[in-house]
Amino acid sequence: MAKQLIMPPDDLAARLDYMRKVRMWNADALETRKVYVQTFGCQQNEADSEKYLGMAVDMGYEPTDTPDNADLIIVNTCAIREHAEKKALSIIGQYKHVKAKNKDLIIGVCGCMVAQEHRREELKMKYPYVTFTLGTASLHHLPRVLWEAIESKKRLITADSTEDFTETVAEGMPVRRGSDYRAWVSIMYGCNNFCSYCIVPYVRGRERSRDKADIITEVRKLVSEGYKDITLLGQNVNSYGKGTDTDFADLLAEIDTIEGDFWLRFMTSHPKDASHKLIDVMANGKHIAHQFHLPLQSGSDPVLKAMNRHYDMERYMDSVRYMREKMPDVTITSDIIVGFPGETEEQFEETLKALADVRFDMLYSFIYSPRKGTPAAEKEQVPDVVKGNRFDRLLAAQNEIALSKNQPLVGATLRVLCDGVSKGDESVYSGRTEGNKIVFFKGTSDMIGNFVNVEINKAEAFALWGDIQK
Numbered sequence: 241m242a243k244q245l246i247m248p249p250d251d252l253a254a255r256l257d258y259m260r261k262v263r264m265w266n267a268d269a270l271e272t273r274k275v276y277v278q279t280f281g282c283q284q285n286e287a288d289s290e291k292y293l294g295m296a297v298d299m300g301y302e303p304t305d306t307p308d309n310a311d312l313i314i315v316n317t318c319a320i321r322e323h324a325e326k327k328a329l330s331i332i333g334q335y336k337h338v339k340a341k342n343k344d345l346i347i348g349v350c351g352c353m354v355a356q357e358h359r360r361e362e363l364k365m366k367y368p369y370v371t372f373t374l375g376t377a378s379l380h381h382l383p384r385v386l387w388e389a390i391e392s393k394k395r396l397i398t399a400d401s402t403e404d405f406t407e408t409v410a411e412g413m414p415v416r417r418g419s420d421y422r423a424w425v426s427i428m429y430g431c432n433n434f435c436s437y438c439i440v441p442y443v444r445g446r447e448r449s450r451d452k453a454d455i456i457t458e459v460r461k462l463v464s465e466g467y468k469d470i471t472l473l474g475q476n477v478n479s480y481g482k483g484t485d486t487d488f489a490d491l492l493a494e495i496d497t498i499e500g501d502f503w504l505r506f507m508t509s510h511p512k513d514a515s516h517k518l519i520d521v522m523a524n525g526k527h528i529a530h531q532f533h534l535p536l537q538s539g540s541d542p543v544l545k546a547m548n549r550h551y552d553m554e555r556y557m558d559s560v561r562y563m564r565e566k567m568p569d570v571t572i573t574s575d576i577i578v579g580f581p582g583e584t585e586e587q588f589e590e591t592l593k594a595l596a597d598v599r600f601d602m603l604y605s606f607i608y609s610p611r612k613g614t615p616a617a618e619k620e621q622v623p624d625v626v627k628g629n630r631f632d633r634l635l636a637a638q639n640e641i642a643l644s645k646n647q648p649l650v651g652a653t654l655r656v657l658c659d660g661v662s663k664g665d666e667s668v669y670s671g672r673t674e675g676n677k678i679v680f681f682k683g684t685s686d687m688i689g690n691f692v693n694v695e696i697n698k699a700e701a702f703a704l705w706g707d708i709q710k
């Protein structure tokens with residue numbers, strides 16, 4: 241049965257009306273009220289936070305970079321692993337002291353963590369200074385929930401206040417971007433894959449795609465404003481447009497026709513439907529970075545099956561071979577989970593073998609973390625010491641591979657998008673290559689946000705060093 245529509249339909253006009261109410265309330269304040277947004281987790285959350293901040297600024301709040309003088313704190317949480325939730329809860333715990341100094345402080349906890357009932361209960365009982373919760377599919381309801389909290393002075397921590405069961409795609413939200421040269425563009429929301437370890441489909445809801453025209457308008461505007469590194473975001477971008485006459489490869493090809501000097505990236509792609517068509521579009525593209533993040537998760541077929549991933553090593557290697565054939569300079573990165581329930585020593589060794597076969601440029605490795613409500617959490621778990629040992633061995637193997645992938649770059653001149661001064665030395669700047677590798681070089685402040693050419697003279701596993709070429 242389809243879920244009942246519990247929240248009233250919140251159309252654009254109603255949203256604008258709530259925004260106006262909060263704006264007027266803020267206009268009456270003796271001092272400008274301030275907003276602080278704290279983000280945990282993935283790029284999708286970063287993109288969401290830019291919308292939270294955009295809406296808050298539109299409603300009359302001024303951004304602040306410290307929670308201590310804020311009147312509105314928004315904590316955008318992640319639920320992917322236990323550690324991420326613990327970190328968010330610990331930070332929220334610290335806001336008790338901020339609330340003690342400012343009794344009018346409003347604290348909203350948003351994002352993936354609060355879509356889980358047991359976490360909402362915990363916030364309700366143990367964190368009495370938290371005002372409201374808002375799930376990811378309800379982000380556009382911030383003006384209404386905020387206004388209700390202001391007016392009623394009540395706490396709004398219920399399933400109804402948190403989740404928009406209609407799971408519609410909301411457009412027209414103000415965005416306050418964190419950078420003026422690197423931008424995130426969400427193209428679809430949610431996930432239907434239900435990998436057996438993953439909480440995302442439960443907390444971000446079903447897949448839904450934005451309209452192609454809206455996405456293209458947004459990217460075109462970003463390019464005209466000078467953005468140089470644009471990443472299309474979705475939990476599973478390959479599902480873009482499913483059930484319509486368009487698909488992700490078509491969308492990418494169309495965006496690629498936009499005139500300008502910029503890199504176009506996307507994440508995340510699922511190996512089960514990373515098609516040759518998509519790889520062809522990348523290889524023939526003008527702006528599409530030759531970089532592919534393709535999460536493998538495990539190199540063992542039985543583990544992939546237990547994970548509900550719907551591909552095997554043969555399928556995965558076919559994509560890798562095709563990518564390298566069409567784009568010899570492609571950078572391939574991946575995610576691996578160690579210690580999935582039931583993973584044997586032999587199966588883990590198959591993952592090590594997969595690493596040696598594929599030779600990833602970069603790897604994000606994770607220790608399996610049981611997530612309440614997912615099938616894998618109910619299975620017999622691998623002991624923590626075994627998980628830790630496998631994690632260390634995985635890192636050691638990958639370090640060697642990453643180094644051997646980076647060393648041949650010494651002597652090459654790479655195009656780098658400059659980010660700014662590196663930590664620790666004011667004359668050393670850092671930037672990213674098309675393959676998203678970090679490069680350090682002696683630079684000047686006018687380079688920030690611009691492309692520069694750097695001749696590489698030193699390579700380590702996690703970074704490259706070089707000199708600016710005129």
Ligand code: 5AD
Nearest residue numbers: 437438535575576577606607608609
């Ligand atoms: N435990 C550990 N890692 C996880 N990931 C997703 N769920 C879990 C979990 N329960 C990892 C996957 C995914 C990345 C974003 O996070 O590797 O690709």
Ligand code: SF4
Nearest residue numbers: 431433434435438440
């Ligand atoms: Fe999680 Fe799998 Fe969906 Fe990725 S594809 S968000 S790992 S369920």
